[in-house]
Each structure stands twice: as C-alpha cells, then as structure tokens.
Amino acid sequence: MMMRIDVISAVPDSLISPLNTSIIKRAQERKKVEIIVHNLRDYAHDKHKQIDDKPFGGGPGMLLKPEPFFECIEKLLCERKYDHIVFPTPGGKFYDQSIANKWSLAQNIMIIAGHYKGIDDRVREKFATDEISIGMYVLTGGEIAALVIIDSVVRLLPGVLNDSESALNDSLMDGNIIEAPYYTRPAEYKELKVPDVLLSGHEKNVREWKAEQSKILTEKWKKINKLEK
Ligand code: 6GU
Secondary structure (H helix, E strand, O other): OOEEEEEEEOOOHHHHHHHOOHHHHHHHHOOOEEEEEEEHHHHOOOOOOOOEEOOOOOOOOOEEOHHHHHHHHHHHHHHOOOOEEEEEEEEEEEOOHHHHHHHOOOOEEEEEEOOOOOEOHHHHHHHOOEEEEOOOOOOOOOHHHHHHHHHHHHOOOOOOOOHHHOOOOOOOOOOOOOOOOOOOOOOEEOOEEOOHHHHOOOHHHHHHHHHHHHHHHHHHHHHHOOOOO
C-alpha cells in the first residue's frame, strides 16, 4: 500500500512547488506516496473566512483559531487511522535519521503546520502524537519543517531512489560516516584540480582514498559539532 501524507497549512502555496519538484514529485508519480495539502482557510465557515484571532491574555500578533484545525483533522480521522500526527514546534524533540527511518514504515502521516506562537495550543494538546523540532533556530512557521520531514521520509520508501541515488551508503546513516567528496569533468577548472587518484583508474587506490577521506571528514565533522573527544 502507498504511503499517504496529509499536511494542514494556512499557507499551502509554500508547500506546493517543493513537493512537486525532483525526487518527491517522482515518488508521487511512481505511486510510492500520496501527499495531500489542505488549506486551513477551506475549513473556516464564518462569513469572513477568518482563521486567526487575537491571543487571550494579550501580546503581539495573531493566533490561528482552533475550529478550522479541529474540523479538518476530525474529518481526516473519520476517513482513516494515522500512525503519526506530527506537530512541528521549536519545543519538540529534535528530528533525526532514526525518526525518519521509523516513520518511513508508516501507512498514514498527518502534519499540522502552524506558526510559532501562532496556533491555539488546544490543537496540539488534542491531536499531536509527535512534537518535533528540526533544530536550534526559529522559523516563521512549521511548513519548512514539514518539508524537511516529508523529504527525509519519502526518499526512504522502496522504489523512490534509483540505484545511483541509493540510500544504502549515505552520510549520516547509523555509522555517522561522512562520505568522501565527489568530482566530475572537467578534471581541471579555473586551476582547481580533481585529486589525481580519481583519474588514475586504479580501483584499489580509489577505494582506499575514499575510505581515508571519509575518516578524515568524519573526525572533522565530530570536532566542529562538538561530538565526543
Ligand atoms: Cl518544527 N517550527 C518552527 N516554527 N521553528 C522551528 C522548528 C519548527 N524547528 C526549529 N525551529
């Protein structure tokens, strides 16, 4: 069965073109995933189609109202079960490859893309099963986090990547190995040269060079990110 991902957003246009580009587009064409973007405004039923309102207790800015989210989410929950109802928020658990690996086994995922300080908290409280942050920085909304999650999950689905794009020897898989750099023609460009060993045709030397580079880059990566040592 094909995976289904529903995303609810007040700014659905921000999701459409990234999801219809490159490998994620191809994954949908190959029927490996169905991604459905829901416009929050379609669930506003008052005469002005209002989806935001002033926060109780004061403070700057507007909040997304609970009712359109509840309507949309409850409709989806009537139609199918969801393995994960994801709520992107700076306060959530840090997203990583092991979460992507787990979620790639799901049948149905829902992502509720609100805005920071922009969503009535009862939506999170009532529906979220997974609260996720994508890093230590502040974004204007959950949409970019939703795209990060979708991209990292969909590329793991069987039949999405071609052999040449294979996920098997990726950087940041469980061994935390950073790969050696890659080069293509021309062998020299603006005085910048491709390492000789890669031009040599000597398979064993190439293999050893890649392993050595991978080790050096992995150590450097650990150091700049203050991991162990
Ligand atoms: Cl998931 N959302 C927002 N708005 N900001 C973030 C984030 C999520 N993760 C890190 N910063």
